Amino acid sequence: MKLTYFDVTKTSHLIEEFFLIDYQKKDVPLEAIIPPLNFSGLAYFYSKGQRISLAKEVTDLHKLSVYGQFSKSYKFNLYKEGIVCGMNFKATSLHKLTNIDASSITNKYKCFHKINQVITSELENIFLKGKDEYHQVFDKLEDYILTLPLTENKNTLIIDELVKKIHLKEGMISVNEILEDLPFGQKTLETNFKKTVGLTPSKYIRIHRFKKLMKEYEGKKIDLKDLIYMYDYYDESHFAKDFKSFTSKSLKDYFKDEFLLIKEIFRNTKYDYLH
Template identity: 60%
Template sequence: MKLTYFNVDKTSHLVEDFYHIAYSKKIVPLNATIIPLGNTGIAYIYSNGQKISLNNNETVIKNLIINGQFYKSYKFNVSEIGSACGLSFKPTALHKLTGLDISKFSHKYSVFNQIDKILADKFENIFINHNNDFKKLFEKLEKLLLEIPIIENKNTIAIDKVLHTIHLKEGMISVNELLNEIPFGQKTLETLFKKMVGLTPAKYIRIFRFKNLMKQYESNKISLKDLIYMYDYYDESHFAKDFKAFTSKSFKDYFKDEFTLIKKALKKP
């Protein structure tokens, strides 16, 4: 398995990363656990044999798909050699590009063509016509993204400000503290945040804190015990509770092969 990231030069306000992933004969069949990372995204699946499983429901994924926000882990299975490439969005980007209620796509993968055929066709043409030159492919995607009118108003500005604060605090902040950043109350915050991001603020904060801790752990810069206290977990049992909630496993299971893919993603510079 080879996971490659490409530069985000002109669309860093919308895109977290561009990536290509290839599954070789050596790694297939692959059975992986994917933990929530707080991003929506678009991907093109170039091969057969890929599916996800959540709550005992299986979904075959192929061609152009949108992944929504997830609050729990899901199973990812690859049974044939092949590849996929795509992009991960900044939290409000998919809403700004489409005007859609992003919470409607949470906890699942959706066929992009069934959501917005005109826009999906534009993305699909790029993925298909440049699948032998991924650098060119992502340059074309950036050009397309810059051509799409984006929604920017007082509400998107307010939610982006809230997100900036969450990121600045590395997820160590409460919803009540966020209310000091915005000109409206908690109910409106939760409604707008969920519509634009796909999760409630409380769930996003919890995911973001957990993701940052695991990224630090994978970088091997500091011990797990120190990280647990650095990220405001009261003790190791509270961290274990979050780990179980987001991965459906105990921490000792993290060292098994099923977490190989997510470990590669967490090690991204």
């Protein structure tokens, strides 16, 4: 498996990163656990052979799919080699670009044509015409995205600022601290945040802290015990509880093969998610 990231040059206010994953014959079959990563996005699957499952719901991935935020882990299965390329959005971009309630596709992959057939047609045309020239694909995607109208209002501006604050604090912030600077209460915050981002603010904060810690661990190999205290967990059992919540596995399971894909993602991510 080869994971490659591409520069975002014109749409950094909407797109976190462009990516290309090349699954080869030697990777098949593959079964992996994917924890929540605080991303929604779009991906084009050039061939069949990939599937996700969450609880009893199974989704085969093919052509253009949109994925929402995930609050829990899901299982990924690869049973045929192939290429996937796509984009991970900034926290509020799915809502801004589609004007949908982001929580309506939380914990889901969905065929994008069910959301917007016109945009689907344009995007699929870009993906198919540019196959094997992925720098050009992402350049054309940026040009097209810049032509789309955005849903922006007072609420999206407030949520953008809150997300920025969460990232700057690396997830080490409470909902009560966030509420101190807001003109409304917790119930309104949760309703607006969930509609715009797809998760409650408390869940988003917890996932962001967890992801930052795991990225730090995979990137620099700092002792896990040190990181647990650096990221304001009370103790190892507190972190183990979050690990179980977000991966459905125990901490000792992280060193098994089913986490190889997510380790690759943590090691190779080129952004620090602070911007």
